[in-house]
Amino acid sequence: xxxxxxxxxxPYPPGPKPLPIIGNVADLTTRELWLVAERWAKEYGxxxxxxxxxxxxxxxxxxxxxxxLLDKRGAIYSDKPRLVMAGELCxxxxxxxxxxxxxxxxxxxxxxxxxxGPSSIKTYQPLLELETKPFLRRxxxxxxxxxxxxxxxxxxxxxxxVYGHQAKSIDDPFLRLAxxxxxxxxxxxxxxxxIWPVDVFPSLKRLPEWFPGAGFKRNAAIWKxxxxxxxxxxxxxxxxxxxxxxxxxxxVSVLLDNVAQGKDKExxxxxxxxxxxxxxxxxxxxxxxxxATISHFILAMVQHPEVLKRAQAEVDAVVGPNRLxxxxxxxSLPYCDAIFSETLRWGVPLPLTLPHRLMExxxxxxxxxxxxxxxxxxxxxxxxxEKLYPDPYSFNPDRYFHPAVDEATARRRDPRMYxxxxxxxxxxxxxxxxxxxxxxxVSVIATxxxxxxxxxxxxxxxxxxxxxxxxxxxxxxxxxxxxPRSEHALKVLAxxxx
Ligand code: HEM
Numbered sequence: 001x002x003x004x005x006x007x008x009x010x011p012y013p014p015g016p017k018p019l020p021i022i023g024n025v026a027d028l029t030t031r032e033l034w035l036v037a038e039r040w041a042k043e044y045g046x047x048x049x050x051x052x053x054x055x056x057x058x059x060x061x062x063x064x065x066x067x068x069l070l071d072k073r074g075a076i077y078s079d080k081p082r083l084v085m086a087g088e089l090c091x092x093x094x095x096x097x098x099x100x101x102x103x104x105x106x107x108x109x110x111x112x113x114x115x116x117g118p119s120s121i122k123t124y125q126p127l128l129e130l131e132t133k134p135f136l137r138r139x140x141x142x143x144x145x146x147x148x149x150x151x152x153x154x155x156x157x158x159x160x161x162v163y164g165h166q167a168k169s170i171d172d173p174f175l176r177l178a179x180x181x182x183x184x185x186x187x188x189x190x191x192x193x194x195i196w197p198v199d200v201f202p203s204l205k206r207l208p209e210w211f212p213g214a215g216f217k218r219n220a221a222i223w224k225x226x227x228x229x230x231x232x233x234x235x236x237x238x239x240x241x242x243x244x245x246x247x248x249x250x251x252v253s254v255l256l257d258n259v260a261q262g263k264d265k266e267x268x269x270x271x272x273x274x275x276x277x278x279x280x281x282x283x284x285x286x287x288x289x290x291x292a293t294i295s296h297f298i299l300a301m302v303q304h305p306e307v308l309k310r311a312q313a314e315v316d317a318v319v320g321p322n323r324l325x326x327x328x329x330x331x332s333l334p335y336c337d338a339i340f341s342e343t344l345r346w347g348v349p350l351p352l353t354l355p356h357r358l359m360e361x362x363x364x365x366x367x368x369x370x371x372x373x374x375x376x377x378x379x380x381x382x383x384x385x386e387k388l389y390p391d392p393y394s395f396n397p398d399r400y401f402h403p404a405v406d407e408a409t410a411r412r413r414d415p416r417m418y419x420x421x422x423x424x425x426x427x428x429x430x431x432x433x434x435x436x437x438x439x440x441x442v443s444v445i446a447t448x449x450x451x452x453x454x455x456x457x458x459x460x461x462x463x464x465x466x467x468x469x470x471x472x473x474x475x476x477x478x479x480x481x482x483x484p485r486s487e488h489a490l491k492v493l494a495x496x497x498x
Pocket of ligand 1: 281
C-alpha cells in the first residue's frame with residue numbers, strides 16, 4: 001500500500017521491522033504489550049512507528065513528544081479511529097472514548113463536566129465519606145477479597161451518582177454486568193492494539209458469518225448483545241423508576257428532569273442518546289481504573305512498610321484516633337498526598353492509554369506522521385523517564401519533595417500532567433479519582449495495617465505480581481495481610497455515622 005503513495009516529505013519515525021504486507025501484526029502481543037512498547041521506547045527514542053496492513057500505529061514515548069503533539073497540536077490529534085470491529089460490529093462506537101472529535105464529543109463532554117466537574121465533586125464529598133466506612137468494614141471482614149471490595153466501592157459509587165442505583169453487594173446484577181463487559185472489551189475486543197483485519201479491510205464485514213475466517217463476526221454478534229445490555233439496562237432502570245415516581249436524584253434523572261416533571265412527553269432523541277451513552281461511558285471507565293490504582297497502593301504498602309508507618313504517623317498527628325480522615329484534611333497531609341501521586345505514577349493504570357487518530361499529515365522533529373495514523377502515548381515510558389524520575393522503578397514518595405532541576409521539570413513530574421490524558425480528550429473522571437481514591441487510601445492508612453501474608457511455618461510470603469488484563473495494568477489479586485491497626489480502630493469503624 002505504501003509503495004503506491006507519493007514519497008513522504010520526511011522519513012517515517014523508526015520502529016520494529018515490519019513483514020511485507022501484514023506489517024507488524026506479530027509484534028502486537030496481547031499480554032503486557034506495554035512492556036514491549038517500553039522496550040521500543042528505549043530503542044527508538046521519541047516515537048515508535050509500526051503498521052498493520054498499512055494502518056499506521058504511532059507510539060509517543062517521551063514527555064516532550066506527548067506535550068507537543070497531543071497538547072499543543074491537539075486540534076489535529078483529538079479524533080478517534082473508526083474501528084469497525086470494536087465500534088460497528090461490537091456496538092461500542094457511541095461510547096465516549098470511541099466518539100469522533102466534533103459536535104457529538106463536545107456535547108458528551110459537556111454532560112460529563114456537569115456530572116464530574118470540580119463543583120459537582122464537592123457535592124459528592126459527603127457521599128464519598130459515607131461510603132468509605134462500609135468499604136473498610138468489608139475489607140476487615142474478608143481481606144482476601146480486597147479487589148471485590150474495591151469493585152463494589154468504585155462501581156457502586158458511579159452507579160449511585162450516575163444512575164441513582166445502590167449496589168448492596170458485589171453480586172449486584174449491574175456490577176456483574178460491568179465486570180463482564182469491561183473485561184470483554186479490554187481482553188477480547190480491544191486487546192493486542194485493538195486492530196482487527198476488518199478495521200484495515202472494512203469490506204470483510206460483508207463476509208457471511210458461516211464463511212471460513214469469519215469467526216470474528218460470530219464473536220462480534222455475541223459480544224454486541226452483551227454490550228447493548230451494558231448500555232441499556234441501567235439506563236432503562238432509571239426510566240422505569242422515574243415512571244413510577246421513585247427515582248433517586250442522579251446524573252440521568254436530573255438531565256431527564258423535564259420528562260419526569262411531565263413538561264415533555266418523551267425524551268428528546270438526541271438527549272436520550274447522549275445521556276444513555278455518556279452515563280455508560282462514565283460507569284464503564286470508572287471501575288477497573290480505580291481497582292488498578294488501589295491495588296497498586298496496597299502492593300506498595302506491602303513492599304514498603306516504612307512508607308506506611310510514616311504515613312500513619314502523619315495521619316495520627318493530623319486526624320487523631322477518634323475519627324476517619326475527611327476531604328478537608330488533605331492539605332495537612334502532604335506525605336499521604338505524595339503517596340497518592342507516586343501510586344498513580346508507579347501503578348500506571350492505563351499504560352498504553354487510549355487511541356487517538358491523526359486528522360492531517362504532520363511532521364515532528366523531521367519525522368513524517370501520516371494522516372489517519374492511530375496515535376497513543378506510552379504512559380509507562382513517560383512514568384519511567386529517568387530525567388523526570390531518577391530511579392524510576394522504585395516506589396519513592398519522597399521524590400516529590402526533592403528540589404526539581406528547573407521549573408518545567410517540577411511541573412512535568414506531577415503524574416497528573418499525563419496519567420489522565422490531554423486537552424480535548426483528557427479523562428473527565430480525574431476529579432472524581434482525586435477525591436475518591438485519595439480518601440480511600442488515607443482511610444486505609446488511618447485504620448489498617450498492611451503487610452506480607454504469613455504461611456503455615458510463619459514465613460513471609462512475597463506477593464506474586466501478575467498482570468493479565470490487556471488494557472488496565474491491574475495486578476491479579478496477590479496474597480497479603482490486611483488487619484485493623486488496633487482495637488480502637490475497630491471501634492471507630494464500628495461507630496454508626498449520624
Ligand atoms: C485512576 C483512574 C483513572 C485513570 C488513570 C484514567 C485515565 C484515563 C486516560 C489516560 C484516558 C484517555 C485520555 C486520552 O484519550 O487522551 C481516559 C479517558 C476517559 N476516562 Fe478516565 N481514568 C481514570 C478514571 C476514570 C473515571 C473514574 C471515570 C468516570 C467516572 C473516567 C472516565 C473516562 C472517560 C469517559 C474517558 C473518555 C474521554 C474521551 O475520549 O473524551 N475515567 N481516562
